Amino acid sequence: MRSPDLSELPPPPSDKTGWPWTGVSKGLPAIRLDSSPCPRVTIVTPSYNQAEFIEETIRSILLQGYPNLEYIIIDGGSSDSSIEIIRKYEPWLKHWVSEPDSGQSEALNKGFGHATGSILTWLNSDDRLQPGAIQAAVEFFLQHPNVGIVYGDYNIIEASGELLGSYKSPDFDLHHQIVRQLITQPAAFFRGIVWDQVGPLNTKFHYIMDRDFWTRAALTFPIVHMGALIADVRFHDKSKTVAQTVNFLLEERQFLDDFFSLPNLPAQIKDFESQARGANYFSTGREYLRGQNKKEARNALEYAWNTYPLHYNKLIIIPFWLDTIFNTNIGLPLFRLVTRLKNPGQFSA
Numbered sequence: 001m002r003s004p005d006l007s008e009l010p011p012p013p014s015d016k017t018g019w020p021w022t023g024v025s026k027g028l029p030a031i032r033l034d035s036s037p038c039p040r041v042t043i044v045t046p047s048y049n050q051a052e053f054i055e056e057t058i059r060s061i062l063l064q065g066y067p068n069l070e071y072i073i074i075d076g077g078s079s080d081s082s083i084e085i086i087r088k089y090e091p092w093l094k095h096w097v098s099e100p101d102s103g104q105s106e107a108l109n110k111g112f113g114h115a116t117g118s119i120l121t122w123l124n125s126d127d128r129l130q131p132g133a134i135q136a137a138v139e140f141f142l143q144h145p146n147v148g149i150v151y152g153d154y155n156i157i158e159a160s161g162e163l164l165g166s167y168k169s170p171d172f173d174l175h176h177q178i179v180r181q182l183i184t185q186p187a188a189f190f191r192g193i194v195w196d197q198v199g200p201l202n203t204k205f206h207y208i209m210d211r212d213f214w215t216r217a218a219l220t221f222p223i224v225h226m227g228a229l230i231a232d233v234r235f236h237d238k239s240k241t242v243a244q245t246v247n248f249l250l251e252e253r254q255f256l257d258d259f260f261s262l263p264n265l266p267a268q269i270k271d272f273e274s275q276a277r278g279a280n281y282f283s284t285g286r287e288y289l290r291g292q293n294k295k296e297a298r299n300a301l302e303y304a305w306n307t308y309p310l311h312y313n314k315l316i317i318i319p320f321w322l323d324t325i326f327n328t329n330i331g332l333p334l335f336r337l338v339t340r341l342k343n344p345g346q347f348s349a
Contacts, residue, residue, distance in 0.1 A: 001092065002030065002067045009062065010088045020059035025131040027065035038068045039141070041134055041189075042094075042117030046107035047125035048076035053234065055085045056161070060128035060232075062092050066135060070094045070117050074107040082125075105209045109200040118192045126234045127186040130155075136228040137189040148221025149214065151188035152230035159236035172223045174269070177215055178259070179276045183223070185210040186231035194221050207248040208255050215259060219269075246291070249284045256280065278308025282317055289323060289331070298324040 005024070012021035031037060043061050047054055061071055073086055075098035083098050090096065095114045101107050108122055119141060123129060133152075140150050151172075156164045170182055177183070188210075198217045201209040214223065259265075260273050285300035301321045308314045316338060320331035 001069055001071075001094065003027070003065050003069050004062055004092050006063060009059065009092075012059075019131055020056060020063050020128060023131065024063045025065040025135070028067055028135055030067035038066070039119055039138060040068045040070055040117040041066060041119045041121075041138065042070040042072065042112070042115035042192075043120075044072045044074065044108055044111030044115065044122040045125050046074050046076070046104045046111065046122065047078065047082060048107075049078045049080045049082060050125040051078070051080040051082045051085060052159075053126040054082055055088075056128055057123060057125050058085070058089050060130075061123060062089065064129065064132070064134045066138075069134070070115065072096065072111045072114055074101070074111045075099075076101045076103075076107055102203060103206045105201040105203040105205055108209075109203065112195055112199065115192070115195075119189055120192055120195055121189045123186055123231070126236065128232045128234075129186075130229050130231060133228075133230045136226065136230065140224075140226045140228075141189070141191065144224065146222055147191075147224050148194045149183075149188060149190040149217060149223040150226050151183045151223070152226050152228040154184050154187045154230060155232045157232045157234050159234065161232075161234075164235065166229070168227075169225050171225045172218075174215075174218050175272055177211075177218060177223075178269070178272045179279050181211045181214075183210070183214050184231070184233060186233050188214075188230075190217070191221075202258075205251060205255065207244065207251045211252070212255050212258070215255075216262075219262075219265075246284065246287045249280060249287060252280050253277075274307055274309050275311075278304045278314075280304075281307060282320075285317075286320060286331070286335075289320060294324040 006022070028038060045057060071092065072094050073096040075082055075086065075096070077098055077100040086096055101110070111122070112120065119138060136152065137150055141147060151169060153166070153168050155166050158164055169184060169187065172182060194217050197220065198213060202212055205212055217223070256276055260270060281300045281304035285297045285304060288297035288300060298321065301317055301324065305314065305317050305321070308317070316335055319334050322328060323331045
């Protein structure tokens with residue numbers, strides 16, 4: 001299906017202007033210069049009670065101007081006005097359903113079960129694509145036929161859509177991907193063959209299913225960062241990333257257990273395990289400290305110290321540990337300073 005024109009879609013609310021309400025991406029012809037058709041791109045949106053944001057998500061996908069788009073929405077049985085909004089856009093959907101599920105991973109597995117595209121991604125119902133995002137990803141894949149996954153840069157926006165900052169994603173490195181997430185999912189696209197060989201998503205994961213998918217995929221497929229702005233990632237009080245950080249980190253431990261138990265894992269990758277586990281406990285300790293749970297914070301930080309390999313990065317654990325003892329607040333400012341010094345220019349507010 002081709003992307004619809006702005007005039008074909010339902011009119012936006014009267015108080016909404018700009019992208020993706022009254023703006024569009026530049027359209028592409030269905031046939032490329034070499035006379036081959038544009039590859040089909042399938043996008044799946046999982047959703048549950050996100051009526052406040054889902055229409056903006058839908059429009060940011062449909063108004064990409066891409067001539068061979070397949071769009072699927074899997075709703076988890078929303079009780080707000082999400083279904084009414086989805087029905088407005090039904091003519092431009094390959095498939096949609098609203099029924100209870102066990103969470104985002106199951107919803108995405110359902111959605112990709114209907115996918116026929118050679119290039120795939122998913123976009124959560126509170127995020128949005130930037131104009132030209134699909135075109136940028138497709139052109140990169142066409143120019144780099146060996147690449148399995150590509151990801152770009154992104155903005156961070158608040159609930160209202162106001163820009164909070166822009167983030168330049170780091171280049172991919174498997175070592176760092178194992179230790180911490182490098183790929184921001186809304187800014188990533190992957191080939192259908194990656195899903196065929198690495199999917200489906202593990203339904204026991206509710207926070208870290210993308211990290212698990214990317215990291216396992218990296219054992220087989222090249223992953224590359226491209227310097228294009230792809231998505232707007234929305235931070236709001238109900239978003240999983242903001243509201244449930246400790247649960248996210250506890251689930252990360254399950255991911256590390258599973259990943260380092262994979263058969264035939266190369267020895268040089270197994271060597272990253274202590275650093276990955278130490279980094280997890282360090283992050284967990286910081287979150288407990290932020291929540292004033294100093295006992296759990298101290299336990300996690302001490303575990304991080306005992307687990308993390310000897311490296312100058314290990315020293316940053318000390319001020320946080322001292323904060324749990326003396327009720328000081330030196331760890332976080334020092335950590336932010338070190339992070340900005342190590343990664344200059346990646347984030348601009």
